[in-house]
Amino acid sequence: MRTLAFLFLLYCWFITPVFSQTRGAVPSITLDVKEKPLRYILTELEKQSGFFFSYETNLLDDLPLVSFSAQNESFSFCLKKLFINLPITFRATGQYIILKHKPRVYTISGFVRDSASYENLISATILEKNSGTGAITNSYGFYSFSLPPGEVTLRVSYVGYEVKEFRFKLERDTLVDLPLDRQGVLNEVVVTSFNPASTVLSSRTGCADVTVKQIRQTPALLGEADLIKTIQQLPGVSAGMEGMSGLYVRGGNVDENLFLLDGNPVYHMNHMLGFFSAFNPDAIKKVSFYKGSFPSEYGGRLSSIVDVRMNDGDRQEYHGNLSVGLLSARANLEGPIVKGRSSFHVSVRRTWLDLITWGILSTQNKDNDEKLVGGYHFFDVNTKVNHSFSDRSRMYLSFYMGQDSYHEGEQSRSREDLTDLRWRWGNLIGSAGWTYLFSNGLFGNFNAGYSRYRSRIQTEDVNVNLFIPNALRQIQRIEGNYSSQMEDVSFRTSFDYRPESKHSFKFGSDYRLHVFQPENNKLKTLYMDSLVMQHTYTVFARSELLGHEVSLFGEDELELTDRLKMTGGLRYTLFNVEGQTYHSFQPRFSARYLLNKNLSVKAAYTKMNQYIHLLSNGDVSQPTDIWVPVTKRIRPMFSHQFDAGIYYQPAKGYTVSLEAYYKYRRNLIEYKENSLAFPAFTEWEDRVALGKGYDYGIELFAEKTTGRTTGSASYTLFWSDRLFPDGSVNRGKRYPSQFDNRHKINLMFSHKFSDKIEFTANWTYAGGNNITLPDEFHLIDLPEPTNSPYYNGKLAVGVAHEKNNYRLPAFHKLDIGVSFYRYKKNGRMGIWNVGIYNVYNRMNVFNATTYIGHNYRDGEPVYEMWIEKNTLFPILPSVSYTYKF
Structure with missing residues (x-):
């Protein structure tokens, strides 16, 4: 619980604006009003805090009556609570709080799909060229982000597909699907580990996307393409024994890995005593591998998550x-x-x-x-x-x-x-x-x-x-x-x-x-x-x-x-x-x-x-x-x-x-x-x-x-x-x-x-x-000495003084x-x-x-x-x- 409290305080530190006052600390705010004009509430906050609000006179016009309650709360907390549902943004400058209209934005959302098969594309990248704003699709191909009104140019990319741009005028919340065309089979980009865009820009560590192309191209035992043997090539992952589909991630045991197939756990993921895994490469659409910075939606294991999504099927052709x-x-x-x-x-x-x-x-x-x-x-x-x-x-x-x-x-x-x-x-x-x-x-x-x-x-x-x-x-x-x-x-x-x-x-x-x-x-x-x-x-x-x-x-x-x-x-x-x-x-x-x-x-x-x-x-x-x-x-x-x-x-x-x-x-x-x-x-x-x-x-x-x-x-x-x-x-x-x-x-x-x-x-x-082997032996007299020349009346017993003492x-x-x-x-x-x-x-x-x-x-x-x-x-x-x- 101490760790949880520390992380919560750290998180609040970053998202809470810092207010300073030269005359000393900002006093706590206590206020309880029902259905009052916003101007009235701002005046009460000025009286208790010593800060002053600056805004254009027409900013508060046409706003509904507001109810607000605070009991010994900080001034910054009160500001966030007051304006969270109002079309107003604020910024602290010295003793003044500058109020402005929130810029009007509309939401663009939808799915990125294969133009031929209509399959959803996981982890596709959408970037608006003018603003630099964008998003990445989730496990079901869904994306959503907000932009101000005007001309929009969306640049959409996905491994193995041609980069495509979509232009339209944004005037309201818009639901739009973004279809992409496949490149030629030999022109697919081979991603051998972390997605370059997400590696630098995302906040996660220790994650990788494994593509079907990568699985099929990784040389394997007797030519049998295998997902687990591909993951074994990543840093921090050990195979255990040669040719086996074991997965020992950052020192963890084999049972500390969670394998999911369309969200369901796979409890035994080996064929042929481990020479092959249970994942047929023809059935795989996308694989996400986590060995650190685990998303909160996953749990139940200590060392890694292997999330396998199956192919959806082509909706247009056989x-x-x-x-x-x-x-x-x-x-x-x-x-x-x-x-x-x-x-x-x-x-x-x-x-x-x-x-x-x-x-x-x-x-x-x-x-x-x-x-x-x-x-x-x-x-x-x-x-x-x-x-x-x-x-x-x-x-x-x-x-x-x-x-x-x-x-x-x-x-x-x-x-x-x-x-x-x-x-x-x-x-x-x-x-x-x-x-x-x-x-x-x-x-x-x-x-x-x-x-x-x-x-x-x-x-x-x-x-x-x-x-x-x-x-x-x-x-x-x-x-x-x-x-x-x-x-x-x-x-x-x-x-x-x-x-x-x-x-x-x-x-x-x-x-x-x-x-x-x-x-x-x-x-x-x-x-x-x-x-x-x-x-x-x-x-x-x-x-x-x-x-x-x-x-x-x-x-x-x-x-x-x-x-x-x-x-x-x-x-x-x-x-x-x-x-x-x-x-x-x-x-x-x-x-x-x-x-x-x-x-x-x-x-x-x-x-x-x-x-x-x-x-x-x-x-x-x-x-x-x-x-x-x-x-x-x-x-x-x-x-x-x-x-x-x-x-x-x-x-x-x-x-x-x-x-x-x-x-x-x-x-x-x-x-x-x-x-x-x-x-x-x-x-x-x-x-x-x-x-x-x-x-x-x-x-x-x-x-x-x-x-x-x-x-x-x-x-x-x-x-x-x-x-x-x-x-x-x-x-x-x-x-x-x-x-x-x-x-x-x-x-x-x-x-x-x-x-x-x-x-x-x-x-x-x-x-x-590392294995355990005897590093010395002792001779023990047999109760009834045998005439066997091999034992000569004695039994040799090996002793290991340390576990895993031999590399x-x-x-x-x-x-x-x-x-x-x-x-x-x-x-x-x-x-x-x-x-x-x-x-x-x-x-x-x-x-x-x-x-x-x-x-x-x-x-x-x-x-x-x-x-x-x-x-x-x-x-x-x-x-x-x-x-x-």
């Missing part, structure tokens, strides 16, 4: 594409339902690894008595439907389903023995929303959503014992069923109010019902079809646990002067689970000061709370990882983050930024030393400890986004430490986190040789991860890709993409193991300890083909 790669195939189709009014979009993706496995197993099983079966595949389906009832009213429905399936088993041809394992996991997400433009300055969005993640494992083991003498047959059957599930039902309202071009306000509320089913594990043993034994394990006393989360938020963005812009916000959350209620006030504040039109400095503070935890039994994301809520013993995690930076745009298309941050986190959970997390998560509260996190660093970023040659370069230097004061982890001493890589460098390069050939390259360097070798690799564009008739096109992953075949280490053994010297055993390092991916070529129609 078109789509087919893509075939080494591991998967994708298809995409969109078009109008009612031309010009409604549209649909469908994207599907499926891997065919199971088909490859089927062919291999068929050959292997041909002459064997033991028949092996199995395979793995995943699929995604994204759909969205939009319909406009009018220019102000729009409805949308979106749906996502993704599932992984793994099957493994063995069956005897000659006997009835059988082993079978079937494992399925995936997400189901749906939402329905309605947006409405209430007035030229007020935009509203109403959304209801559903999100579910579920993992199920079914096992069957049949053993047949045949006794020949009496021909008896005994059958033993063991059946296992494991399930884990996380469900959300949510209702959300949000409003975007823009009373004038330099002032905007966002507010809203959010209710979310969490249904936790962390783990339900059943095991049955049957003998001759009769139940012999049955066990059921659950994490909590009952299999279903309800959590209620309520959020209220408000955020005010105000451009105080041409140089100073500030954003102040507050988020309040309440979380109730099993009779325990937690609540939190989370202030957000950021400010930008322009040193000149191309150079700015910023500072920001954010508090975040998190009420759910991900319990994992390994370093790699697995379907058995489960979400659990806070409890009476495990309190919510929270963080305080401070950001500051300098941002420079030396020329058009060039941007340089330097950011520094410090993040302090509390109530982090970590398994206590010598406490096992596998196989079950029962009684997990007893096996975890609560600790602190200290994360800080600097991030340098530079990019070029125009011309045939584009690219970016980034460098991150950071520290990420943990501390568990109760001594349950690392004996209470501070230690580095697993993914404290210390140094990270990313270089991106793209060059268009012609309209038909484009080359991209990406080089990455990162310090090695793996540095990671670095080069990926390249070449795209060949082949134009066909009627706007169709074929695209060949050839890539090479890990060009110079760097065998990067992802893990290491300590071994202890002995040799004989002069007849005596000599024990030695050594480390063996494990690598994963060598040089890998890839090829894919995309057909657009």
